Amino acid sequence: MTENNFIFDDEFVISSEGRVGWKAPSNIALVKYWGKKPNQIPANPSISFTLDACATTTTVTYKKLDKISSDFSFDLFFEGKENQDFKPKIQTFFERIDKYVPFLKSCHLKIETSNSFPHSSGIASSASGMGALALCVMSIEKQLNPEITQSYFNRKASFLARLGSGSACRSIEGPFIQWGKYGGIKESSNLFGVSYPFKVHSNFMNYHDTILLVHKGQKTVSSTVGHELMHNHPFANQRFEQAHNNLDKLEQVFEKGDLNEFIKIVESEALTLHAMMMTSLPYFILMKPNTLEIINKIWSFREATNTPICFTLDAGANVHVLYPEMVKEKAIQFIQDELVVYCENGHYICDRIGQGATKIA
Numbered sequence: 442m443t444e445n446n447f448i449f450d451d452e453f454v455i456s457s458e459g460r461v462g463w464k465a466p467s468n469i470a471l472v473k474y475w476g477k478k479p480n481q482i483p484a485n486p487s488i489s490f491t492l493d494a495c496a497t498t499t500t501v502t503y504k505k506l507d508k509i510s511s512d513f514s515f516d517l518f519f520e521g522k523e524n525q526d527f528k529p530k531i532q533t534f535f536e537r538i539d540k541y542v543p544f545l546k547s548c549h550l551k552i553e554t555s556n557s558f559p560h561s562s563g564i565a566s567s568a569s570g571m572g573a574l575a576l577c578v579m580s581i582e583k584q585l586n587p588e589i590t591q592s593y594f595n596r597k598a599s600f601l602a603r604l605g606s607g608s609a610c611r612s613i614e615g616p617f618i619q620w621g622k623y624g625g626i627k628e629s630s631n632l633f634g635v636s637y638p639f640k641v642h643s644n645f646m647n648y649h650d651t652i653l654l655v656h657k658g659q660k661t662v663s664s665t666v667g668h669e670l671m672h673n674h675p676f677a678n679q680r681f682e683q684a685h686n687n688l689d690k691l692e693q694v695f696e697k698g699d700l701n702e703f704i705k706i707v708e709s710e711a712l713t714l715h716a717m718m719m720t721s722l723p724y725f726i727l728m729k730p731n732t733l734e735i736i737n738k739i740w741s742f743r744e745a746t747n748t749p750i751c752f753t754l755d756a757g758a759n760v761h762v763l764y765p766e767m768v769k770e771k772a773i774q775f776i777q778d779e780l781v782v783y784c785e786n787g788h789y790i791c792d793r794i795g796q797g798a799t800k801i802a
């Protein structure tokens with residue numbers, strides 16, 4: 442599929458008004474996307490677990506305008522209150538997707554959105570937020586053209602979400618989503634995420650992700666800047682190649698349920714992501730001292746008890762603690778006894794693998 446497959450057939454026009462709504466989850470990458478080409482094309486393929494509890498709920502009420510506007514007309518309400526701060530991000534998103542969903546300019550939109558996790562928890566809401574909004578836009582498209590298939594709907598929702606925030610394209614479906622052209626998966630694409638097509642062992646069903654909120658403040662360096670710094674990065678090519686190799690290795694790991702190999706790949710990916718930040722120019726560090734305390738505690742506990750528990754990181758200081766269902770009690774006890782002390786105000790979120798977005802209106 443190419444970009445042209447997603448251009449809207451403008452024989453369909455908005456005739457009245459309506460309301461659509463979606464709840465879209467966040468996701469956590471196992472093989473990380475870090476570095477991009479123009480138009481939100483990833484420099485390397487990635488794969489993620491779709492989450493369940495961390496989600497954004499968005500409804501869009503649309504009403505046909507009397508005459509087509511040259512700009513987008515929308516109001517934004519975040520957690521019940523009109524919000525101006527997020528409007529520029531949504532304006533930029535709409536400009537990027539205009540070509541594919543031109544009907545948006547023919548209506549006024551009232552966007553109401555809220556997150557299941559606390560604002561400024563240090564958890565990025567861009568993946569779930571852009572995922573939910575892209576799905577709402579697709580529900581409007583579906584009302585105009587009911588003929589589109591479920592597969593086209595999901596692919597285009599992922600395609601649009603990607604234009605808002607790269608990793609958001611992995612927040613439409615679940616439980617494992619691969620994004621970025623990769624030789625091992627023939628339907629893989631740089632344009633949208635696809636469901637992981639191969640066998641996954643029961644060890645990976647119901648995997649848990651307990652998110653330890655180490656630092657709730659604003660990040661010092663945004664992902665946008667971080668991706669940018671992969672241009673001319675001294676280790677960029679080796680890193681991109683490593684992502685392909687790790688995806689190759691994961692195929693066997695998922696099939697066999699090999700938790701030890703899974704841990705090696707996932708932790709190495711997390712540390713490589715941060716190593717890229719530390720070796721770019723300018724260099725920067727997003728981990729905090731408590732991030733390292735937690736990592737060391739996880740390593741000691743794993744060695745002492747042989748429990749298959751590991752960590753991953755996104756572009757921030759928070760730690761995602763990953764463990765299978767079979768060690769749930771032991772892992773939660775360990776987290777409460779030894780890790781929560783490193784969280785800001787003792788805050789953490791218990792999440793797990795999810796099945797993807799749900800329609801709410």
Ligand code: PMV
Binds near residue numbers: 567
């Ligand atoms: O979607 P962005 O542009 O915020 O990039 C996110 C990149 C990481 O979260 C660090 C890795 C990933 O693959 O999600």
